[in-house]
Amino acid sequence: MFPDRKFSSLKRGALLASAIALALAALPAASRAEVREMRLRAGTSQSDQHPDYLGFKKFAELVSEKSGGKIKISVAPGATLGTDVQMQANLQAGTQDFMSGSPVTMAGQIPEVSVLDLPYVFRSTEEYDKLMDGVVGARFNELMAQKGWIGLGFTNNGFRETTTKTKPITKWEDFQGLKIRAIQNPMYLELFSTLGANPTPLPVSEIYTALETGTVEAQENPLPQIVFMRLFEVQKYLSLTNHSLNSVVMLVGKPTWEKLNDDEKKIISEAAREVTLYKRDLVKSKTGEWLESVKKAGVTVNEISPAERERFAEKVKPVVEKFSAQVGKDFSDMYFSELKKIQSGAN
Template sequence: MKLNLTRRTFLAGAGTTAAMLAMPHLARASAAKTLRLAHPHPDTDSWQDAGQWMDEALKERTSGALGVQLFPNGVLGSDSTMINAVRAGTLDMMVTGNPFFTGLVPKLNVLDLPFIFKDRDHVAAVLDGDIGDELRAGFSDAGLVALATWETGWRNVTNSRRPVKTPADLHGLKIRTTPNPAHIKAFELLGAAPTPMAFTELFTALEMRSIDGQENPTTLILNSKFFEVQRYLSLTQHAFTTSPLVMNKAKFEALGEELGNTLLETAKEAAKRQRQMNTEREVTSLEALKQEGMETVEDPDREAFRAIVADTVRGDFATKFGPDLPERIAELAG
């Protein structure tokens, strides 16, 4: 995969130094901070567009003191590698799906429970309210600051073997999942063989037929060109994946109150813009996937899927963490 990155040439030498000292506005510009933000999705994804908007907004709001440099396509490593890099301070920020953070903040797993969200309004009520604030606060012990919660979207099943209309159609299929316990347990209950794998490894695994399928939103299925190696798409919408945007805690605190608050507010605004992008693109991406030749099951028996997985996986969460969070989320469904 090719990555178009901005290349800057820095002038050096005594003459340049003297000129900068003589020009205060250039000296101020040299002190600007460019935050490195990485993610595993293609550069055509809404994460990239939201990141670019953040860069422009931050530069405008801070008079050039703060900006963002984007590293899409997993060029800085897998999801876990990037998370560890942010924790270590070798990378400033990253965004990826909620399932990859549940090892650090186990209660986040509540957001990945199958069929826990009614619709997008329900998602927004949870993420932008007290529950979202509480869950984001949990990142602090891991040396991270969750600036905002973006999204990946409604997860749907694709595979290269057969249409999936009922749970029985999944039996025996080797399906890539995230490493999240809720995702793994759900597909085990459905009779599939869940296979956790980094997103950056997924296309090759599908192409080589080492796995039969995967589950992701239509936007990501399109942007990652999974239609080239998958024939069947089923709109199961079995889970909704949120996506924390995190920053190294020490680096965030080093920004100071003014820049830190500006970054937080800009990240939250970017989250709302990114979610709206996904809402619109889920419609257009589905049509594009059909045009690319994917055979689509738009009305699978979701209630049959729900009946098998929802209560059991939710019960596993309640056993570990209590029923409070799932119950509070359910109350916000409206």
């Protein structure tokens, strides 16, 4: 008896469909029809030698690789697309796709970000990384999403240090009367005022000239900025005050994110996670090298003794308390509770 031709045909069709489905499932996401060709833009205010830029270049390479070359990302360094605040607005408007910058510059829209840079809170960069990989980072992602930004990962550029022209900083009293450039952020301005300094808010692009002309005699930044902005040419001392951690966040604008399908979002998310880990390792591995380059340039480097660091922390405690209170008790309690768990080894 011959088999039913119709049944055989249907069976063969079903088997063929199954084979195709299995083959498609085995293919990388880049080869699937769901991933479309697109050109996206990323920006950072840092130079093309800075970890923020290098991280973005790595991100662009990974996205291109994972998408089979379909998704291309151009990266603009040196504030080409604007300051951090301007780029944040670009992302909200959909005129720019990605950026990397300091979360503290979002304080006007998200007051809670101020706690990230509070002085003498973190003892190591590892504490920060663990905190931002947990419920605290998740909460910040929720707050950013409400304002039109999707968080792709938190990194840092190490601790902020102080450079001066006339004398090193060895104790908090050395800040008294010092004309220092500070971030245009209420917490930083109050921090240096509390130490007795005269903080002057200036954009990053004006720091070198301000130091060169004597408009200010000191500034504070993490080592990558000090090195790549060549501030060692106009400063004589580098004091490792480690007064706050320089947090960084990588963002994609919500308008861009909502245009992506699930496969494209997966590619972006996976690449971003890889780059987050890459950049954290990069900063840690390069810190010693950056420090040596400053010394070779003729700058005198000094550390702050543990006893003096405790005196610094005690002096600026009112700043920590004031800005912690401003973000609300619930958020502040959650933030410091999670940090305490990490510092006690509970996490």
